[in-house]
Amino acid sequence: MKKYCFGIDVGGTTVKCGLFSEEGVLLDKWEIDTRTEDNGSHILPDVAETILKKLGEKNIPKEDVLGIGIGIPGPVNENGCLPYAVNLHWGFMDVEGQLKEMTGIPVKAGNDANVAALGEAWKGGGAGARSMIMVTLGTGVGGGIIIDGKIVPGFHGAGGEIGHVHVDDSITDPCNCGNCGCLEQVTSATGIARLAREELAACDEDSLLRGQERITAKTVFNAVKEGDALSIRVAERFGVYLGKALAGFACVVDPQVIVIGGGVSKAGPILLDFIEKNYRKYTFSACRQTDFALALLGNDAGIYGAAKMVC
Amino acid sequence: MKKYCFGIDVGGTTVKCGLFSEEGVLLDKWEIDTRTEDNGSHILPDVAETILKKLGEKNIPKEDVLGIGIGIPGPVNENGCLPYAVNLHWGFMDVEGQLKEMTGIPVKAGNDANVAALGEAWKGGGAGARSMIMVTLGTGVGGGIIIDGKIVPGFHGAGGEIGHVHVDDSITDPCNCGNCGCLEQVTSATGIARLAREELAACDEDSLLRGQERITAKTVFNAVKEGDALSIRVAERFGVYLGKALAGFACVVDPQVIVIGGGVSKAGPILLDFIEKNYRKYTFSACRQTDFALALLGNDAGIYGAAKMVC
Numbered sequence: 196m197k198k199y200c201f202g203i204d205v206g207g208t209t210v211k212c213g214l215f216s217e218e219g220v221l222l223d224k225w226e227i228d229t230r231t232e233d234n235g236s237h238i239l240p241d242v243a244e245t246i247l248k249k250l251g252e253k254n255i256p257k258e259d260v261l262g263i264g265i266g267i268p269g270p271v272n273e274n275g276c277l278p279y280a281v282n283l284h285w286g287f288m289d290v291e292g293q294l295k296e297m298t299g300i301p302v303k304a305g306n307d308a309n310v311a312a313l314g315e316a317w318k319g320g321g322a323g324a325r326s327m328i329m330v331t332l333g334t335g336v337g338g339g340i341i342i343d344g345k346i347v348p349g350f351h352g353a354g355g356e357i358g359h360v361h362v363d364d365s366i367t368d369p370c371n372c373g374n375c376g377c378l379e380q381v382t383s384a385t386g387i388a389r390l391a392r393e394e395l396a397a398c399d400e401d402s403l404l405r406g407q408e409r410i411t412a413k414t415v416f417n418a419v420k421e422g423d424a425l426s427i428r429v430a431e432r433f434g435v436y437l438g439k440a441l442a443g444f445a446c447v448v449d450p451q452v453i454v455i456g457g458g459v460s461k462a463g464p465i466l467l468d469f470i471e472k473n474y475r476k477y478t479f480s481a482c483r484q485t486d487f488a489l490a491l492l493g494n495d496a497g498i499y500g501a502a503k504m505v506c
Numbered sequence: 507m508k509k510y511c512f513g514i515d516v517g518g519t520t521v522k523c524g525l526f527s528e529e530g531v532l533l534d535k536w537e538i539d540t541r542t543e544d545n546g547s548h549i550l551p552d553v554a555e556t557i558l559k560k561l562g563e564k565n566i567p568k569e570d571v572l573g574i575g576i577g578i579p580g581p582v583n584e585n586g587c588l589p590y591a592v593n594l595h596w597g598f599m600d601v602e603g604q605l606k607e608m609t610g611i612p613v614k615a616g617n618d619a620n621v622a623a624l625g626e627a628w629k630g631g632g633a634g635a636r637s638m639i640m641v642t643l644g645t646g647v648g649g650g651i652i653i654d655g656k657i658v659p660g661f662h663g664a665g666g667e668i669g670h671v672h673v674d675d676s677i678t679d680p681c682n683c684g685n686c687g688c689l690e691q692v693t694s695a696t697g698i699a700r701l702a703r704e705e706l707a708a709c710d711e712d713s714l715l716r717g718q719e720r721i722t723a724k725t726v727f728n729a730v731k732e733g734d735a736l737s738i739r740v741a742e743r744f745g746v747y748l749g750k751a752l753a754g755f756a757c758v759v760d761p762q763v764i765v766i767g768g769g770v771s772k773a774g775p776i777l778l779d780f781i782e783k784n785y786r787k788y789t790f791s792a793c794r795q796t797d798f799a800l801a802l803l804g805n806d807a808g809i810y811g812a813a814k815m816v817c
Contacts, residue, residue, distance in 0.1 A: 353757065443754060
């Protein structure tokens with residue numbers, strides 16, 4: 196009997212939905228709006244409705260569905276509950292219990308960044324690896340740790356929150372988390388722009404970045420590709436921060452592969468060069484050959500990983 | 507039917523052996539010499555012999571033995587093999603396969619520091635926790651990561667090698683591992699003595715440490731308990747290094763408890779004060795309340811953890 200599973204990725208504006216075979220083939224993909232009004236009370240019923248509708252449309256009996264995996268932008272604990280999800284306007288929510296009651300199908304919930312990591316470990320940049328560190332470089336820095344093929348959610352739901360590792364005592368303005376000197380402040384898209392502004396302010400040197408209306412991670416790495424010396428210094432500083440941090444994490448969990456994703460990773464393989472060089476310099480000898488890869492699944496990582504949680 | 511398991515902890519000079527009930531009650535404990543001559547080729551046969559002898563002595567049939575767990579001072583990989591074990595004079599060794607062949611009993615092997623961590627998570631300072639970071643502060647700094655009740659061995663056998671996380675760019679003399687600026691260089695027993703010598707050299711201030719023939723972690727923490735200002739500064743520096751590093755690790759695996767063991771931990775609860783204060787300052791908000799505990803099992807942690815691997 197052919198078996199199916201659903202992968203659901205709840206974002207602040209849309210819910211991405213995927214129907215998968217148990218082998219991980221994406222059979223159908225669609226989106227619904229995330230209705231955050233009324234304290235987000237419509238979100239889970241909307242998810243249940245679209246899943247049940249899809250089953251009817253495809254003539255799939257519920258018994259052939261292994262489960263629903265769902266990624267949530269919030270700190271999901273080991274029991275599939277979360278104390279709050281700011282972007283969804285949720286307070287405490289028993290996601291697994293409620294969605295199971297609405298659908299009659301087993302549910303597994305996870306934090307969205309962790310779930311995306313699992314997707315990359317299953318069918319993306321880390322495909323085939325049993326252990327992985329995923330770093331997502333976007334507006335912020337997220338991550339996910341995969342050990343023995345499973346997400347490490349963490350006791351407080353903070354597993355893989357690597358953006359908030361303290362890396363620099365000299366930073367005195369606060370991160371979004373309230374601390375100062377977080378990895379996110381220097382290696383996210385906004386962090387890279389910050390490093391670029393610092394380098395520009397510190398000298399009069401000519402640079403492709405000088406005079407640009409808006410400096411972003413993209414403009415920095417484009418200039419790196421053009422050989423712009425100042426931008427290369429920015430990329431080097433970025434690489435030292437991230438490579439050194441990852442070198443330390445490797446001494447903790449020693450993964451098979453480290454995968455870099457998020458918007459910043461669109462810079463391509465050159466990004467890995469700056470990270471890997473510094474990783475290999477600072478890490479423990481046994482971990483020096485750890486593989487690096489770029490994420491492959493883009494915005495679909497979340498639905499893949501969600502599906503993987505239940506199949 | 508009552509079931510038993512063996513916990514074996516192979517050290518450079520002695521092999522510690524324990525016979526346990528499956529519930530984790532230590533029924534018998536003894537030691538044999540570690541015969542490292544002839545490339546350590548006697549070690550596993552000696553272990554097999556002492557186990558079979560104990561079974562005869564206690565009239566326990568092999569069928570009632572769940573398995574033999576064995577901790578080895580070397581990088582045991584996910585398949586129970588290790589490429590080398592310097593202290594045992596071993597090259598590549600399939601520990602699980604060989605010891606199983608000699609005894610007819612299932613065998614599980616692990617790195618000794620990781621296995622000791624599992625022991626503390628089972629019956630020691632972390633008893634009852636499903637996830638734990640263990641730090642062993644001895645001549646060096648070892649560690650072990652427990653996730654979901656199991657050791658994280660790491661892809662290259664380097665899981666929990668937290669002594670070799672880079673923490674200080676200003677250190678230019680090499681660690682035993684070949685890198686410079688490792689956590690081990692500033693938080694091991696020898697590292698604490700190093701910090702004390704630095705503080706003494708940097709000022710003329712009176713101190714209980716001044717003029718002592720041999721400065722050790724023990725003399726430093728004894729002086730801290732006497733209120734010695736210079737020693738308190740040493741302990742504070744130690745606490746910043748270790749607390750900050752642990753704060754970062756918590757953003758990776760977010761454990762339920764952090765356990766501090768090894769010879770340095772004999773300083774007692776005051777040691778935790780210096781670590782915890784800095785941990786809570788630097789870590790991600792969600793991890794701020796993580797429990798700390800001192801290790802409880804001392805030299806028995808290895809046999810407990812080894813037994814736990816097979817029951």
